[in-house]
Amino acid sequence: MRVAVTFLLFLTALRAQVACACDPQDPDSLKERRCSLCAVVEHAPPGTPVVLVKDNSLKKPDRWLALPRTHSPGMHQMSALTDAQRTELWSTAIAKAKELWGDQWAVAYNAEKLHTQCHVHVHIGKLLDGVEWGEFKVIDSPDQIPQPGADGLWIHPVNGKLHVHLGEQLTETVLWQ
Template sequence: MRLLSVLLLALAPLAADVTQCVCDPAKPETMQARECSLCREAEKQPNGTKVFFLKDINPRKPNRWLALPRRHLPAQHSLAALTPAERTGLWRAAIDRAREQWGDRWALAINGDRVRTQCHTHLHIGRLIEGVETPNFVDVDGPEHIPVPEDGTGLWVYPVGGRLRVHLGEQLTETVLLR
């Protein structure tokens, strides 16, 4: 499993460069890039929508959903660019959707900047694969306490004993989810 993660991490930069996102809804020509496809989906959502969901279109991930904020963010569309209220709203909406799909076996993941292939901020929603625990985690009391990576890394979250376990410091995180 980790070998696959390393391979995907090595190949990810070939897919898209989200470190210098140019997706700008005010400039339609910038929205045609492959890495702007989720930005285009956000533009299709009604004004006033805070969070929306998309089924992952990758045929190798038939059990995955994405949670996305409607609002476009500057530059790399990092989680840190959302206000605390927007972040909490995104996490809460994603957790609710994950519980509907997977009960208590759910997990959420956001990949780090170096391996993301889409500019628009999005959380992966899926079922947690058993046995993927790593030692780098913190337990928090709720979505409003989920730490925000400031170093461009990703994180993954799942429920443990009435709390949320947040694994930090990784780039490729969505591999903890059932495909």
């Protein structure tokens, strides 16, 4: 037991030491791969609250990303966004998903410990057929989407409502590649 606790404390300390040095005031810092989404946001027209971009991964040709305009220090976290910013992010992501895939859409936010990019981003894609597992919360609108905390979540439509699957880790796997 003592070894397990020590190991968990070590992992927590290690994770806390991983720093994101993305600084919009320093364009050179945005050249790092982990800062590339920050750079994308900086190139968007001013006043754009949420930036939509096609995922540039060759393994995900039909995916999009929704990025909030807001930067936060270090590893950006969903919890750093205001309620209004978070609602705007989810609303924009869902609108794009509906535009692309009708009622077969899903949006996903991976757990923070799995992020390889410093900037907060939501994955937008087509929901895999037959995917529905675990516990979920039924809501009516994006402003009711709960704060995910350090965990991930994924959302999809069912009969005019939204199913929000909370407490997940790698959530983008519910989306078509």
